Amino acid sequence: MRMITRRQPHPNAGRRVLSVLLTLTASAAALAVPGPASATPAGAPAPTGSIRWGTCPASDPLPAPGPQVQCGTLRVPVDWSQPDGPTTDIFVARHRATDPGRRVGVLMTNPGGPGAPGADSAMYADDPYSGYSASLRERFDIVGFDPRGIGRSNSVTCDESIRESIPARPRDAAGFNRLRTLNGRLADSCLERSGPLAAHMDGETVARDMDAIRAALGERTISFIGHSYGTFLGERYARLFPENLRALALDSAMDPERPDAERYLTDGSVAVEGALRKVAAWCAQDASCVLKGEDVLALTSRLFDRAEAGTLHEPGPTGPTRRKLTADQLSGILTAVLRGWSPQVSTEQLAALHTGKGEVHLWPGRSDSVVQLVLCRDNDFRIRDHAEYRAIMGRVAKAAPHVRYNAQALDMVLGCQGWSMPPKPRPAQASGDLPPALVANARYDQATPLPGARRMARAFPGARLHVSETVGHWLYTQDDVKQVLDSFLLSPGS
Numbered sequence: 001m002r003m004i005t006r007r008q009p010h011p012n013a014g015r016r017v018l019s020v021l022l023t024l025t026a027s028a029a030a031l032a033v034p035g036p037a038s039a040t041p042a043g044a045p046a047p048t049g050s051i052r053w054g055t056c057p058a059s060d061p062l063p064a065p066g067p068q069v070q071c072g073t074l075r076v077p078v079d080w081s082q083p084d085g086p087t088t089d090i091f092v093a094r095h096r097a098t099d100p101g102r103r104v105g106v107l108m109t110n111p112g113g114p115g116a117p118g119a120d121s122a123m124y125a126d127d128p129y130s131g132y133s134a135s136l137r138e139r140f141d142i143v144g145f146d147p148r149g150i151g152r153s154n155s156v157t158c159d160e161s162i163r164e165s166i167p168a169r170p171r172d173a174a175g176f177n178r179l180r181t182l183n184g185r186l187a188d189s190c191l192e193r194s195g196p197l198a199a200h201m202d203g204e205t206v207a208r209d210m211d212a213i214r215a216a217l218g219e220r221t222i223s224f225i226g227h228s229y230g231t232f233l234g235e236r237y238a239r240l241f242p243e244n245l246r247a248l249a250l251d252s253a254m255d256p257e258r259p260d261a262e263r264y265l266t267d268g269s270v271a272v273e274g275a276l277r278k279v280a281a282w283c284a285q286d287a288s289c290v291l292k293g294e295d296v297l298a299l300t301s302r303l304f305d306r307a308e309a310g311t312l313h314e315p316g317p318t319g320p321t322r323r324k325l326t327a328d329q330l331s332g333i334l335t336a337v338l339r340g341w342s343p344q345v346s347t348e349q350l351a352a353l354h355t356g357k358g359e360v361h362l363w364p365g366r367s368d369s370v371v372q373l374v375l376c377r378d379n380d381f382r383i384r385d386h387a388e389y390r391a392i393m394g395r396v397a398k399a400a401p402h403v404r405y406n407a408q409a410l411d412m413v414l415g416c417q418g419w420s421m422p423p424k425p426r427p428a429q430a431s432g433d434l435p436p437a438l439v440a441n442a443r444y445d446q447a448t449p450l451p452g453a454r455r456m457a458r459a460f461p462g463a464r465l466h467v468s469e470t471v472g473h474w475l476y477t478q479d480d481v482k483q484v485l486d487s488f489l490l491s492p493g494s
Contacts (some may be wrong), residue, residue, distance in 0.1 A: 049074050051092055051216045056123055057152075065123040068096045068137075074216050076148070078196050080208045088197050090209055091152035092145045093122035094217075099138040105246065106219050107132075107140035107489065108210060110147070112228030112252075114378070115370035117151030118144045130477065133486050140223065140489075147233075148209060149194070149201045150370060156198050158369035159189035168365055169328045170414075176386035180418030183372075187420040190369055201370075202377035204427050207236040214244060223489055225249040227474055228448060231439075232256065232378065235459060238434055239427050245435035247492035248460070249485050251476050253439045255452025256459050258426055261381040261413045262392045266399050267449035268409035273400035275338040275444040275471045276300065282343040289343070290351045300402045303330055303353050313356060320356030327404065332363025335407035339446060341471040363407045366415070376416035380423040383413070406446055436492040437463040440481050444471040464488070 056071035058064065073089040097103040109121045109132075122144035125131045132142060146153040162185055170176040190198040210233065214222050223246045226234040231250035238245055259267070280296035283289035291299065306312035307327040313320035325333075330353075337349045337360075352358025375381075383389050397404045437460035441453035450467065457465040466484050468475055475481040487494075 049076070049212060049216050051213075053094070056093060059123075062124075065093075066095075066126060068098060068126075069123050070094050070096070071119065071123070074209075074213055076209050076212050078200055080200075080205060086196065088148055088154050090145055090148060090213065091119050092143065092213055093119040095122045095125040095137065095142040097137070097139060097141050098134075102139055103141070104139045104223070104490070105141070106143050106214070106217055106222045107136060108143045108145075108213070108222050108224045110144070110224075110226050110230030110233050112226065112230040112232075113150075113371065114229040114232075114374035115147070115150055115368070116229075117146040117153075118230070119146050119152065120144065132476075133482060135486055136489060141217075143213065143217070143222075145209075145213060147201070147206045147374075149197050149373065154197060156190060156194035156201070156370065156373065158186060158193060158198075158373075160369065162186045162189060163366065163369075166366075168414075169410075170386065170389070173386040176389060176417070179414060183415065183418035184420045186369060187372070187376075187418075190373060191421075198373055199377075199421050201373045202424050203232050203236045203374070204240070204424060206233055207240050210237050211241050211244060220244070221246045223247045223249075223492075225251065225476075225485065225489065227251045227476060229254060229374075231448070231456065235456060236427065238437075238460070239429050242430055242434045243432040247489055248435050248437040249489050250437065250439045250453075250456060251481075251485060252445055252448045252473050253441055253453040253456040254448055256426075256456050258379055258423075259452070261383050262395065264379070264381065265392065265396045265405060265409050265413060267451045268406035268446050269396050269400035269403060271444055271446040271449040272335055272338050272403045272406050275341075275446065276334065276346075276402055278341075278444060278471060279338070279343045279346045283347055286343070289347050291347045291354075294354075296347070296350065297402050299350060299354055300334070303350075304404065312353065314362075315352040315356045315358045315360060317359075318357065325353075328407075329362060331404045332365065332407040333360050334403045335446065336361050336363050338403075338471065339473065341444075365407070366411055371412070372415045372419060373421075375412055376419040377421055377424050379416065381413045381416040382423075383417060408447065434460050436460075436488075438466065438485065438488040438492075439463060440466040440468065440475050440485060442468045442470050442472045442475060445473050447473045 051072040051074045053070045053072040056065045056069055071093045073091055075087045075089055077083045078086045078088050110118045111121050122142045125142045149156040162182055166182045167175045167179050170179050221244050224234045232254040234248050234250055235256045238248055283291050283296050304327055307325055307330045312325045314323040314325055337346050349360050352360050439453055439457040441450055443450055457463045468481055
């Protein structure tokens with residue numbers, strides 16, 4: 001997830017076209033935050049709008065998208081339970097199938113985030129690293145979109161200056177209460193600056209936008225590939241419109257059951273712990289490990305002891321600096337360095353912390369408002385008070401004793417405390433058979449941990465789960481997993 005930070009982002013995240021900021025006008029009464037229940041029934045058909053296709057906007061300094069690509073906008077209701085109310089525009093891109101005679105249909109895609117623009121996935125579908133394979137581009141129109149309120153789809157704005165005062169890691173009841181108060185103030189600023197759109201950026205609403213795109217394309221069914229948080233949108237779409245899906249490919253899958261704060265933190269932290277154990281096992285067997293002969297797990301525990309004693313310092317080129325590292329900062333460093341499988345780098349970072357000589361990568365920390373506007377509506381991470389928070393963190397640390405916690409997951413959870421727009425419930429399952437589904441996940445994925453991916457696979461009868469024995473996230477960039485996903489999308493019944 002940006003996943004789930006602004007990522008782990010899609011590799012195309014840097015290719016963002018400048019956002020066109022449109023102002024959504026509405027009466028003051030329309031700023032009221034909707035209640036947790038949706039008045040729009042599951043499976044309600046999308047109105048047939050039209051997409052005004054044309055040349056894609058310039059994205060200097062990148063080259064213009066190829067001749068197969070078109071861009072346009074589709075107007076949809078801000079609140080799908082009020083179809084005649086205020087509207088907003090969705091920016092859509094389409095990469096036309098390069099072999100029209102063998103065209104299967106539309107493959108809609110979303111790169112996740114939460115809150116990442118997605119039209120680039122179609123505009124640059126032919127990118128040799130982060131795009132889609134030639135076999136998919138031949139057979140499908142690949143369609144991507146910037147979700148509502150994001151990028152070129154009427155990008156929302158909030159008062160980001162409030163964030164500077166929000167405690168990153170509340171240490172007492174006063175700090176936790178201040179976190180909640182300021183998060184609520186930040187949420188209110190989004191409504192004040194962006195209008196009711198800010199309260200309608202949840203996964204269910206975006207799934208309804210997806211069906212409006214399908215209808216505007218004139219397609220009876222679509223196929224879908226979602227990456228990271230995009231898998232959550234795929235699951236929501238399947239719940240609402242199962243008969244409109246031909247096939248569903250979910251790469252690095254979210255937990256569809258909306259876990260509470262403790263399960264979300266535990267699953268993510270255990271994934272980081274597992275990655276550290278995998279690094280320790282590699283170091284014990286590989287002569288190139290800079291910590292050869294050291295017990296990596298025991299060394300990491302000693303680093304936490306030093307951090308808590310105030311004797312762990314940030315390393316420098318010639319030795320320890322005067323800057324002390326806290327236990328929270330150490331958990332952040334471990335989260336950052338263990339996100340992908342690079343055992344040499346991981347052990348070099350640990351060695352630098354151990355000796356005081358070298359360089360470490362500090363966790364950047366904190367979500368942004370777009371992440372909160374999506375995540376805090378789709379998940380119920382609410383924690384009652386500081387006492388409950390401390391109890392949860394104690395249990396998480398016992399489950400992941402050598403890393404303490406997943407810093408990215410904790411940023412997400414803390415960002416939702418006091419958020420004034422309440423979580424929405426999981427929509428009811430519409431009638432109709434669920435589509436064929438394939439879920440692919442790394443065993444040690446700290447952004448979308450394997451337990452959640454297993455629950456995602458169980459949500460679809462007969463779904464296949466492909467587990468890659470690696471550390472990492474966003475598996476479509478790996479050739480072996482890409483082949484598995486491509487084969488499924490081209491022939492989901494085989």
